[in-house]
Structure formats: structure tokens, C-alpha cells
Amino acid sequence: MYEQIAFYLFSVLIIGLFLVTVLTKNVLYSMTSLAAGMVLIAGIFFTLGADFLGVVQLIVYVGAIMALYAFAMMFFDVTKDVKENNTNGSLIFLLGGLTALMFVIIMSAPIMSENIQALYPPMAGVTNPQAVGMVLFTKYLVPFEVAAVMLLVAMIAGIILAGKKMDQSLTTEDDVIVEIDILEEDEK
Amino acid sequence: MSLEQFKNRSVGTQTYKMVDYEPTPDTGMGRFQRVVSRTFRGELFVGLYVTMREMINALFGGGMHTTKYPFEKLPISPRYRAIHDMLRLLESGHYRCIGCGLCEKICISDCIKMDTRYDENQRKEVTEYTINFGRCIFCGYCAEVCPELAIVHGQRYETASEQRASFSIFDDMLTPKDALGQQQEFDGFGAVSPNADDNIKKTPLAY
Amino acid sequence: MEIAVLPEVTSAGVIIKAIIILAIISAVAGFGTYLERKVLAFMQRRLGPMHVGPFGLLQIAADGIKLFTKEDIVPQNANKLIFQIAPSITAATAFIALAAVPVFPDFTIPEWIPLLGGVFVPSIAADINVGVLFILGMMAAGLYGPLLAGMAQANKWGIIGSARTAIQFLSYEVVTGLSILAPIMLVGSLSLVDFNEYQTGGFASWMVWQQPVAFILFLIAGFAETNRTPFDLLENEAEVISGYATEYSGMRWGMFFIGEYANMITVSVIAAVMFMGGYNDLGFIAGWLIVILKIAFIFFLMLWVRASWPHIRPDQLMWLCWKVLMPIAVINIVITGFVMMV
CATH class of the missing domain: 1.20.5 (Single alpha-helices involved in coiled-coils or other helix-helix interfaces)
Structure with missing residues (x-):
């Protein structure tokens, strides 16, 4: 019974918070509600018994990705409302609603036909992280490694893009002179 | 060197x-x-x-350096320039001030005000003497210029008070008559140096 | 497993445990402020708080009364709602993290107590098998307190403070996670109870001797995550007034403070349980006493370091994290992996 109460509580709160995320005009409100919704999704994982996924949700989505969003928000004046220039509100509402409806139908179709079947049913005596590891390194090994390589490529590209003047220090006198020279060259 | x-x-x-x-x-x-x-x-x-x-x-090891201030006080230097004291003559008990007005003249923040008159013995008597401690910068010129060592700097450095007038009246600064025995000779700013007697030389008129 | 032997954990027991954690840890966090002031004072040859109660012990009560009765100011252009909920995020995440930390041994409430008699109170409020990761995750979520506080208050010091929060917490989370990964590989579990079982063999079996590098890395990263002195950049007075807490007053500021001290206790507990032998008996000293002594030592170490070492610059902080600590942590994991395989 507790699980059901928790599930409905979390679901209602998540939907409400994500609605706030979409509908509010204040950047800070939308960011806060998105982060809170992410925490509650972790809560749903916990009620399902997927402790590891819940914790990963917390660390990755709440701790890292949302914090990066927040970092981007610092370029705005978050205390002011965003001015949106929607010309056709009803069209957006219609398109958004249709997309959502389609998504719901796609996701719920297997449940309706009762075709859902776990390919890797939970094994007895295996803890949560171990189960995740087994699936990840057997069935999904290739996608996992491909994702890892892609992330590595993205990381190296990011370092190269951001690190053009990384080896110059502004703290020593010689480097300041070098920096001034570079600036002068830029001006020319 | x-x-x-x-x-x-x-x-x-x-x-x-x-x-x-x-x-x-x-x-x-x-x-x-x-x-x-x-x-x-x-x-x-x-x-x-x-x-x-x-x-x-x-x-x-007893290396604690805290002084519990309101309960303990550190000794202050005799040259410290705190709230002024008015001293009395030890023999007669009369106040030392002769009403010359030098302190009023030299005061650079213009905070000393005094009023004098001749009494029945044709001696200057101080009728009014106030120091505005809201303006005083405790420079010590008044004590230095005083020829009689009448106005000196005392040891009262806790100058918070509820009224401006608390320190500034002549009678408040004057040594109380019954405390004459406890009056300390000031050896700070403007006072006679300890070896003053050695420096005195006979004038030619004494021969 | 051996948990089956223990009495069943009921929801009443968990709720009682949660109340105990809340009450004890907030009191201990308050006492931590007293300890910090005292220890810092002694190291600077001062006396510290002396006047409220014997040796100033009731200073916490005086501070609490002051904080509760102070005016709660919300700045004019601030985002009122976010400004008001931000401190509770810090305090709440700090206490939620403690849900997965073993505090006090198990006990059963005696039968003669009405209503609650016979209820079994577990040592961990939520005994999930990914305890360590849960604590890290909650501490990661704790970053929202300072972040939102700084962004909501319409103050430039606040926004600089929250920017520093974001970079510092995000970066050092990586180091914390990687540094405890090597001990986790050795133990093969994420539960703090298993860590404790792993180190039952006395002083020589402590994890510190097997993973000294991981211990040092974890301590450094723990200092950064709890915002302690060498990495005290979020509210470094000389640079950013009080950082994210600039506009806060009264109890809302106090909640940031309690959250910070609760986090310090959490980090001390993790370090004591994961690396320093946990709550096993050491010779003739009982386990509960030795674990309290270990936690107290790590807490004292934080104060000691604060008295001794200067701040570092933000760029040095980032340099230390990404160019020094993270590579060392990765190398440590690789070496641990090789040693385990061979």
C-alpha cells in the first residue's frame, strides 16, 4: 500500500513540477521545479527497488546535468520574467498536445497488448548494482562502449575548443607580457 | 652607529x-x-x-593571551591621553588652574571654553570651564601648554556615556576635595621630567 | 543473510530513528559550532565563548535564541519563493544523507513504555544496499541550496557565490566518487555495513593501510564538498562578502549553517567507517566509543586545518581538482584493479 501511495504522490508531484517547468515565465522557477522533478523521479526508482538507478539519477541528473543548466542560467537576470513572443498560442498548444498524446500511445501500446516480457528477469541473490553491471556488460556491451567512445570524443573536442590559451598564466610577469603581445597582435 | x-x-x-x-x-x-x-x-x-x-x-602552558576586559584591565602608559583631569594644589586644596586661558587658546579643535573673573583677593577665579568631548581629539596640547600642571590627561579611557555632558563639567574633572590624598602627580604629557632637579642651574643673580 | 536474524524493521521504528537522527544531529551540529569556536580560539591563544553558562557551553542556546528571534529579511528584488526555500534544501539534503549512515547501534524500545514498547529501532534509517552512493547523491543534491540561494537574491556577491558553488561541488563530486571507488572495488559492496565487516581484523586491517591515496583524496574532496577552509571559496569574506549567504539573516541563515555542520558530520562518519575501521572493537575499547572518537578526530581535523592553512584561489582549486586529484584517483583505481586481478 505504501508503494502505491508513494507512486501516486510522486507521479502527481512530478507532473505538476514539470508543468511548472514548461509553463512558468521565470527561469529560476522552471529550473528549480525541473531539478525537484528529477529528485522525485529518483524517488520512483527507489519505490521500484532499483536503488542503483535511483542513486545514479540523483548523482547524474540532479547533481551534474541540472547544475550545468544552472551554470548557464547565471548569464541571465534570473529575477526577471522572460518575455515570450508567441504569436499563435493555440497552434502550439495543439501541436504540444498531439505530441504528448502520441508519446503516451506509443509507450502504452505494449502494456495494452500485454506483450511486455522481461528479457532479463531479476535474478535471486544478485544485488542491484551487480544486476545493472551484468546487463550492461553482456547485452548492451556494444552500445555502452560506443557511448563511451563518443563521450571521449566530445570531451577531447571540448578541451581543444576551450583550451586555446590554456598554457598561459596571468599570474607571472613574463606571461603577462606575452599576453599583452598577443592582444596587440590581435588588434593589428 | x-x-x-x-x-x-x-x-x-x-x-x-x-x-x-x-x-x-x-x-x-x-x-x-x-x-x-x-x-x-x-x-x-x-x-x-x-x-x-x-x-x-x-x-x-599558561600561554593564553586573553584579557577578560570588563573584569580585567591592562595597565596603560602614563603618557596615555584619555579624559582630562583637573588637579588641586596639595597644600591648600585649591584648584591649580590660574585662569590664564592658554589651554583655550591652543586647543586646535576649539573644544575648551572657559570664563574667569577676579575674586575679592584680586585673584583669577574660574567660573565656567567646559570641554566638549564630542569635539576633543585628545591631542594633549592643553596639558602640554598648562604652566601649572592643572589640566592633565587622566586614565579614564572608557568614554561611553549616556549624556554628552558627563565628562565635560569642571567639577567632574576636578579631583574631589576628600580624595586629595590620592591625587597622583601626573608624569605624562607636559609633566615635569623625573630628573628636572638635575637640570636646574643657578642663575647669575644667585651669586 | 544475517539481517534475517534481527527483528523486523517496522515503519514506526524507522520514523523513531528519523526523529532521533534529526534531534541528535541538529544538537550535535549546534554543538559543533561551539567546538569550532573553542578550538579555533585555543589555537589562536584566545579563550573563545566564556560567558554563557560554564565555559560558554550554553552559547548554542543563546545563538539559537538570537537566530530565531531575528528579523527574516527578504531583499526587494529577490525571487521571494526560491529565496525562502533555498536554505531548507541545504538542511534537508544534509539530513536525508544521514538516513543511509549508521548512527548508534540497533536497540529495541523496552516493553514497559506505552504505545512504542517493543518497537525495534534499526541503526540505519534506510538500509539500502547502495548506501555510499546514496550519501554522495544527496550531498550532490545539496548543491542546490547555495546555488538557488545565490541566484534568487539579486545580489552580485550571491551570484558569484553560487557560481563558485557550482564549479566547486561539481568538480569535487568527481574526485569523491573516484576516490571511494577503489575501496568499493576491494570490498565489493556499496553498503557501509559491509565496509565495517571488511575491517574486523583490528588496527592492521583498516582500509587506510590498503588505500592511503584514496583516503587522502577523499579527505581533500570531503573538505571541498563540505566547504571547509582550504576550499572555503563559497563564502570567503575577503572576496565575496558571504557568497550565497550574503542576504540571509536569522533562521534561514542558521539552516545553511546546520546543513554545513551536518555535512561535516556525514563526511566524518564516512571517513571513519570506510577507511578507519568502522565500529569494530579496537583492543579493549568498545566499538561505539572508538567510532565516536574517530568521528570526533576527523571533525577536529577540519577545525585544525581551518586554524592552520590559508585559502586557495578559485583557479588553484580547479587546477587541483582536474589536473592533480582526478588523475591520481584514476591511476589509483587502475592500480587497484590490476592488483585485484593478479
Whole structure:
């Protein structure tokens, strides 16, 4: 019974918070509600018994990705409302609603036909992280490694893009002179 | 001290201990070596040792430096310039002030006001004497200029009060008549130096 | 497993445990402020708080009364709602993290107590098998307190403070996670109870001797995550007034403070249980006493370091994290992996 109460509580709160995320005009409100919704999704994982996924949700989505969003928000004046220039509100509402409806139908179709079947049913005596590891390194090994390589490529590209003047220090006198020279060259 | 040492104006090169600043290494390897050497030099642990030593010393070695101020007070220098005191003559008990007005004249923040008249003995009598302590900067000129050592700086440095007038009335600053025995001769600002007697020379008229 | 032997954990027991954690840890966090002031004072040859109660012990009560009765100011252009909920995020995440930390041994409430008699109170409020990761995750979520507080208050010091929060917490989370990964590989579990079982063999079996590098890395990263002195950049007075807490007053500021001290206790507990032998008996000293002594030592170490070492610059902070600590942590994991395989 507790699980059901928790599930409905979390679901209602998540939907409400994500609605706030979409509908509010204040950047800070939308960011806060998105982060809170992410925490509650972790809560749903916990009620399902997927402790590891819940914790990963917390660390990755709440701790890292949302914090990066927040970092981007610092370029705005978050205390002011965003001015949106929607010309056709009803069209957006219609398109958004249709997309959502389609998504719901796609996701719920297997449940309706009762075709859902776990390919890797939970094994007895295996803890949560171990189960995740087994699936990840057997069935999904290739996608996992491909994702890892892609992330590595993205990381190296990011370092190269951001690190053009990384080896110059502004703290020593010689480097300041070098920096001034570079600036002068830029001006020319 | 010889004249040469006086003439050396570059103060920085004489007794100061120069901190050994190595030049910043240019190469990556040099920087790496500096980081490694600084990491394993153990300077951070010297810092930890110093604070721990001080703590043990303060707790068990009597090295605590706190003065519990309102309950304990540190002695202050006799030359300290706090709220003024008006002294009395020890023999007669009359106040020393002769009403010359020098202190009023010299006061650079213009905070001393005095009023005098001749009494029945044709002697100057002080009728009004106030110091506005809202303006006084405690420069000490009044004590220095006073020919009679009548106005001196006392030891009352806790100058918070509920009224402006608390310190400024002549009678408040004057030594109470019954406390004449406790009146201390001021040896601070403007006072006679301790070896004043040695410096007195006979004038030609005494021969 | 051996948990089956223990009495069943009921929801009443968990709720009682949660109340105990809340009450004890907030009291201990308050006492931590007293300890910090005292220890810092002694190291600077001062006396510290002396006048409220014997040796100033009731200073916490005086501070609490002051904080509760102070005016709660919300700045004019601030985002009122976010400004008001931000401190509770810090305090709440700090206490939620403690849900997965073993505090006090198990006990059963005696039968003669009405209503609650016979209820079994577990040592961990939520005994999930990914305890360590849960604590890290909650501490990661704790970053929202300072972040939102700084962004909501319409103050430039606040926004600089929250920017520093974001970079510092995000970066050092990586180091914390990687540094405890090597011990986790050795133990093969994420539960703090298993860590404790792993180190039953006395002083020589402590994890510190097997993973000294991981221990040092974890301590450094723990200092950064709890915003302690060498990495005290979020509210470094000389640079950014009080950082994210600039506009806060009264109890809302106090909640940031309690959250910070609760986090310090959490880090001390993790370090004591994961690396320093946990709550196993050491010779003739009982386990509960030795674990309290270990936690107290790590807490004292934080104060000691604060008295001794200077701040570092933000760029040095980032340099230390990404160019020094993270590579060392990764190398440590690789070496641990090789040693385990061979």
C-alpha cells in the first residue's frame, strides 16, 4: 500500500513540477521545479527497488546535468520574467498536445497488448548494482562502449575548443607580457 | 652607529630577511617538479604543528593571551591621553588652574571654553570651564601648554556615556576635595621630567 | 543473510530513528559550532565563548535564541519563493544523507513504555544496499541550496557565490566518487555495513593501510564538498562578502549553517567507517566509543586545518581538482584493479 501511495504522490508531484517547468515565465522557477522533478523521479526508482538507478539519477541528473543548466542560467537576470513572443498560442498548444498524446500511445501500446516480457528477469541473490553491471556488460556491451567512445570524443573536442590559451598564466610577469603581445597582435 | 649606516637610505637591504622566491619555471616539466617538491616538502604539516603547539601551550602552558576586559584591565602608559583631569594644589586644596586661558587658546579643535573673573583677593577665579568631548581629539596640547600642571590627561579611557555632558563639567574633572590624598602627580604629557632637579642651574643673580 | 536474524524493521521504528537522527544531529551540529569556536580560539591563544553558562557551553542556546528571534529579511528584488526555500534544501539534503549512515547501534524500545514498547529501532534509517552512493547523491543534491540561494537574491556577491558553488561541488563530486571507488572495488559492496565487516581484523586491517591515496583524496574532496577552509571559496569574506549567504539573516541563515555542520558530520562518519575501521572493537575499547572518537578526530581535523592553512584561489582549486586529484584517483583505481586481478 505504501508503494502505491508513494507512486501516486510522486507521479502527481512530478507532473505538476514539470508543468511548472514548461509553463512558468521565470527561469529560476522552471529550473528549480525541473531539478525537484528529477529528485522525485529518483524517488520512483527507489519505490521500484532499483536503488542503483535511483542513486545514479540523483548523482547524474540532479547533481551534474541540472547544475550545468544552472551554470548557464547565471548569464541571465534570473529575477526577471522572460518575455515570450508567441504569436499563435493555440497552434502550439495543439501541436504540444498531439505530441504528448502520441508519446503516451506509443509507450502504452505494449502494456495494452500485454506483450511486455522481461528479457532479463531479476535474478535471486544478485544485488542491484551487480544486476545493472551484468546487463550492461553482456547485452548492451556494444552500445555502452560506443557511448563511451563518443563521450571521449566530445570531451577531447571540448578541451581543444576551450583550451586555446590554456598554457598561459596571468599570474607571472613574463606571461603577462606575452599576453599583452598577443592582444596587440590581435588588434593589428 | 657610524655615519655610513645612517646614510644608507635603502632600508630594505639591511636587516630584512628576504623570502626565497624562485623564478616561475617556464617549462611544463619545471612546473611539475615544483609542484612535486612543494607537495612533499611537508610545509603544510609544519603549519599544523604550529597551531597544535600553540593550542597545547595555551591550554596547559599558561600561554593564553586573553584579557577578560570588563573584569580585567591592562595597565596603560602614563603618557596615555584619555579624559582630562583637573588637579588641586596639595597644600591648600585649591584648584591649580590660574585662569590664564592658554589651554583655550591652543586647543586646535576649539573644544575648551572657559570664563574667569577676579575674586575679592584680586585673584583669577574660574567660573565656567567646559570641554566638549564630542569635539576633543585628545591631542594633549592643553596639558602640554598648562604652566601649572592643572589640566592633565587622566586614565579614564572608557568614554561611553549616556549624556554628552558627563565628562565635560569642571567639577567632574576636578579631583574631589576628600580624595586629595590620592591625587597622583601626573608624569605624562607636559609633566615635569623625573630628573628636572638635575637640570636646574643657578642663575647669575644667585651669586 | 544475517539481517534475517534481527527483528523486523517496522515503519514506526524507522520514523523513531528519523526523529532521533534529526534531534541528535541538529544538537550535535549546534554543538559543533561551539567546538569550532573553542578550538579555533585555543589555537589562536584566545579563550573563545566564556560567558554563557560554564565555559560558554550554553552559547548554542543563546545563538539559537538570537537566530530565531531575528528579523527574516527578504531583499526587494529577490525571487521571494526560491529565496525562502533555498536554505531548507541545504538542511534537508544534509539530513536525508544521514538516513543511509549508521548512527548508534540497533536497540529495541523496552516493553514497559506505552504505545512504542517493543518497537525495534534499526541503526540505519534506510538500509539500502547502495548506501555510499546514496550519501554522495544527496550531498550532490545539496548543491542546490547555495546555488538557488545565490541566484534568487539579486545580489552580485550571491551570484558569484553560487557560481563558485557550482564549479566547486561539481568538480569535487568527481574526485569523491573516484576516490571511494577503489575501496568499493576491494570490498565489493556499496553498503557501509559491509565496509565495517571488511575491517574486523583490528588496527592492521583498516582500509587506510590498503588505500592511503584514496583516503587522502577523499579527505581533500570531503573538505571541498563540505566547504571547509582550504576550499572555503563559497563564502570567503575577503572576496565575496558571504557568497550565497550574503542576504540571509536569522533562521534561514542558521539552516545553511546546520546543513554545513551536518555535512561535516556525514563526511566524518564516512571517513571513519570506510577507511578507519568502522565500529569494530579496537583492543579493549568498545566499538561505539572508538567510532565516536574517530568521528570526533576527523571533525577536529577540519577545525585544525581551518586554524592552520590559508585559502586557495578559485583557479588553484580547479587546477587541483582536474589536473592533480582526478588523475591520481584514476591511476589509483587502475592500480587497484590490476592488483585485484593478479
